[in-house]
Amino acid sequence: MxxxxxxxxxxxxxxxxxxxxxxxxxxxxxxxxxxxHTVSIARYGIRKVLPPSIExxxxxxxxxxxxxxRDLDRAIAxxxxxxxxxLTFGDMVRVPGSFSSLDRERAAxxxxxxxxxxxxxxxxxEKDPGRPHIFLGVGFETTAPAVAATLLEARKxxxxxxxxxxxxxTVPHALRVLLNAGEIKLxxxxxxxxxxxxxxxxxxxxxxxxxxxxxxxxxxxPLDILQAILLLIRQVKNRRPRVEIQYRRGxxxxxxxxxxxxxxxxxxxxxxxxxGLGRIPRSGLALSEDFSSFDAGxxxxxxxxxxxxxxxxxxxxxxxxxxxxxECALFSKVCSPQNPVGPCMVSFEGSCAAAYKxxx
Numbered sequence: 001m002x003x004x005x006x007x008x009x010x011x012x013x014x015x016x017x018x019x020x021x022x023x024x025x026x027x028x029x030x031x032x033x034x035x036x037h038t039v040s041i042a043r044y045g046i047r048k049v050l051p052p053s054i055e056x057x058x059x060x061x062x063x064x065x066x067x068x069x070r071d072l073d074r075a076i077a078x079x080x081x082x083x084x085x086x087l088t089f090g091d092m093v094r095v096p097g098s099f100s101s102l103d104r105e106r107a108a109x110x111x112x113x114x115x116x117x118x119x120x121x122x123x124x125x126e127k128d129p130g131r132p133h134i135f136l137g138v139g140f141e142t143t144a145p146a147v148a149a150t151l152l153e154a155r156k157x158x159x160x161x162x163x164x165x166x167x168x169x170t171v172p173h174a175l176r177v178l179l180n181a182g183e184i185k186l187x188x189x190x191x192x193x194x195x196x197x198x199x200x201x202x203x204x205x206x207x208x209x210x211x212x213x214x215x216x217x218x219x220x221x222p223l224d225i226l227q228a229i230l231l232l233i234r235q236v237k238n239r240r241p242r243v244e245i246q247y248r249r250g251x252x253x254x255x256x257x258x259x260x261x262x263x264x265x266x267x268x269x270x271x272x273x274x275x276g277l278g279r280i281p282r283s284g285l286a287l288s289e290d291f292s293s294f295d296a297g298x299x300x301x302x303x304x305x306x307x308x309x310x311x312x313x314x315x316x317x318x319x320x321x322x323x324x325x326x327e328c329a330l331f332s333k334v335c336s337p338q339n340p341v342g343p344c345m346v347s348f349e350g351s352c353a354a355a356y357k358x359x360x
Contacts, residue, residue: 007221008044016226017049023233029055029185030232031321033171034192035062035349036220042358044222054229057184057321060174060277061192062349063139064091065319068273069307071167072097072343074297078134078165079105079112081300085128087121088136090114091347096340098307118150118164125154125162134296137166142194144168144285145259148266151287151294163296166286169272171195172203173283179211181277184321188214188232190225193247198263200255201243208241219247266291275343276316315342318351325355332356 006012032038038058041047047056060066076097079086086102093102093114106112115121118135125133137147147164154162171192179186191204196217207215214235218228228246235241245251263285272284287295296302312330317323325331325344335341337353344352354360 004221007219007223009223013049013223013226016223016230020054020226020230020233021051023230023237024051024053025237027053027055028187028233028236029057030188030190030229031057031059031184031186032190033059033061033175034190034194034220035065035347035351036194037061037190037192037218037225038351039349039354040220040222040225042354042360045358045360046222046225047360050229054233056190057324058318058351059321060178060274060319061171062319062344062347062351063143063169064095064347065315065343065350066169066174066274066276067095067138067167067343068275069098069309070273073099073304073307074302075136075138075165075167076100076102076105077302077304078136078296078300079110081132081134083131084111085124085131085133086110086112086136087115087118087124087133088112089138091349092136092138094340095343095346096310098309099305118147119153122150122154122157122159122162125159126157129161132161132163132299134163134165134300137164137168139168140171140192140195141198141263144263144267145198145256148262151266151291152262154294155291163294163299164287165296166267166284167272168267168285169274170269170283170285172199172206173280174274174277175204176206177277177280178320179213181320186213186321187236188216188241190228190232191215191217191243193217193219193224193250196245196247196251196255198256198259200251201245201253202255204243208243212241214241215243217243217245217247217251219250276319310341313342315344315352318344325352328352
């Protein structure tokens, strides 16, 4: 198949669904890690065509959602820097921090702009050299290479007024912490396609080796997800857990070595705080000493009060898969996309936003 609409063909889905129904002979709980998977599962009604024995739960796969309030508050504080232009992807604008949001700062007259890539921000900085331009680097291994490449370009062009606030995180570390916590029993993982395009399949080998769990890297269309679920069922049924790649049109076992090399030139691993999971060793990406002149956290004073969590928000439990969005008392009552209390209701990839929009 070559085209997206082929991966959404209902007739092609029927044999997959029928085989899933025939093969699923025991209860199975699968966690999808990627927020894009969460949205696709809800949007295309995948839960509705699965047998009751298969349970899909969402995990910590939305980068905006797992960003801790401490980091959100520091990112929002950058809008207060004199003459600063804060550059961000769109889903960050309305995320509430402890005391404000980028949206509120923009309404108060601060210069907050949505960009489609960090390179857009670099070009803005070049055209307006008298003002600091600060890009908010929030994301997983998917977006980090583009930020790293932009910083290499900034150095090449000798742009002195472009900075990055890095809150990037790496996925495999979070999965290990999640499993070690022992709060949720899982049979397998639907692993993220976009992240795996960069890092490949090898960083997930600990899932079958250390935890005996099935794992499949999946694409994002309905037929991708159905096929990945079938592969997971077979692994569990045959008692042969391993890391399989369903998304072969995008993912190689070794990933993208050039992208990994570029990240390694610009970033260094550091401990990072995750919403719902706490502080995870070496799970964050900070700018290396060689690129410290571009580090907004070092360049500007980001002293902010101690963070506080929104009362009643249970986004952290949703991200750990131990609570469904509708089980939060605020869901659709106090908390909605129009009035989000927590980040899980803001981001397009958030579990709560998907459940609210698609009713699952």
